[in-house]
Amino acid sequence: GSGARLEPSLRARVDAGTLRAGELGGELRRLGAAESEARRAAGEAAERMTSVEIEQARVESEAAEARRRLEAAGTDPGPGDDREALVAAAERLERRRETLGQVNPLAREEYARERERLDALVAQRADLEASLAELERLRTELDETVERRFTETFSAVALHFEEVATTLFPGGGGRLRLAEPAGDDEDGGSLGIEVELRPAGKRVARLSLLSGGEKALGAIAFLFALFLARPCPFYLLDEVEAALDDTNIARFVELLRRYRDRAQFIVITHQKRTMEAADILYGVTMGAEGVSQVVSRRVSREQSVETPALVPA
Incomplete structure (x- = not known):
């Protein structure tokens, strides 16, 4: 049914x-490394920009001082060498200031780029973390859905198994139970089903x-329990009763007759009791x-297989 098809789909989505x-x-790990490198580069760019700004401020301060001294020397002339030295220093500082003015925009551009x-x-990274969190939420939700539906299905199969086992083992019975995980496996990955009869x-x-x-009867009981828990329009049974004696074949036939109105059973068999x-x-x-031919006969329920009613198939 649709539920049976859904579990593999859910598991595929989980995987x-x-x-x-x-x-x-x-x-995220790759982006983390790239982000660390980008932070380092941005930090270095910021340090270079700050260093250039400090140097620019110092040069401008010295240039302003040189200009002030030149202005003062113009109103109070001193020795010629002193004036020439002040002019040379002022020109040198002005060139240095202009050079720093060209470097400073580059430092700002580098910092802005980084x-x-x-x-x-x-x-x-924030988008990836959000996507990862959503995937984790979805995986948890799907795991819970798979576990819930498995529990529901197992409970239904176990209930039907007890019902069918009572028919196949008169005076006895059977049950299904979940097997404990093997060893230290705590995630339920090795969880199995044990059949007790x-x-x-x-x-x-x-x-x-x-x-x-008895194993054959147990397998038949399990098959019918699955059929009843997950109904389908028809079922194919291939010599499932081949190992049974006449008494147990009669019990198998009783199951077929009990549930024949719920679904169509297609049975491959060599047992006359089943054919009846x-x-x-x-x-x-x-x-x-030497040519094989398919022969069909409709059998009246009041007749035995030895004298079938001949009805066109």
């Missing part, structure tokens, strides 16, 4: 989310300890010319 989360984690790169990386007059035993016929429960028989026969 895809886990893979994407791993990819985002790697991308800062813009850093801001872009920070924004990208109690034939009449015997103790409860696991499926592996039963006889071949069929509405229509299909057989393959070899003709005189």
Whole structure:
């Protein structure tokens, strides 16, 4: 049914989310390294810009002082050498100031460029972190959905199994139970299902300890429990009762008759007792010319398989 198709879809989405989360984690680590490098470059650019601004301020201060001294020397002339030295110093400081004026915009541009790169990386990292958080939320939600639906389905199958086992093991019964995780595995990854059956007059035993016929009955009980928990329009059973004796075949046939109105059963069998429960028989026969032919017969429920009613199929 739709529920049966949904679990694999949910699991695929969980697996895809886990893979994407791993990819985002790697991308976040790469961005973290790039962001650290961008912060370092921006810091160095800021230091260079600050250093240039300090040097520019010092040169401007010295140039202003030189100009002031030249103005003072113009009103109070001193020795010629002193005036020439002041003029040379003022010119040198002016050239230095002009040079710093050209460097300073470059430092500001470098800082602005590194800062813009850093801001872009920070924004990208924030987007990735938000995506990763959403994936983690989705994965948690899907895990919870898978676990809930598994629990619901298992409970339904276990209930039907007890019902069917009572029919197949009169005076006995059976049950399903979840197997404990193996070893130190705590995530439920190795969780399994154990089948326990109690034939009449015997103790409860696991499926592996039963006889071949009892195992076959247990498998049939499990199949029918699944059918009842997840109904489908038809079911195909391929010689599931081949290992059963006549008594147990009669119990199997009873199941077919009990649930024949809920679904169509297509049974491959060599057992006459099973054929007696069929509405229509299909057989393959070899003709005189060695050519296989499919023969069909509709069987009246009041008739045995030995005298089928001949009805066009």
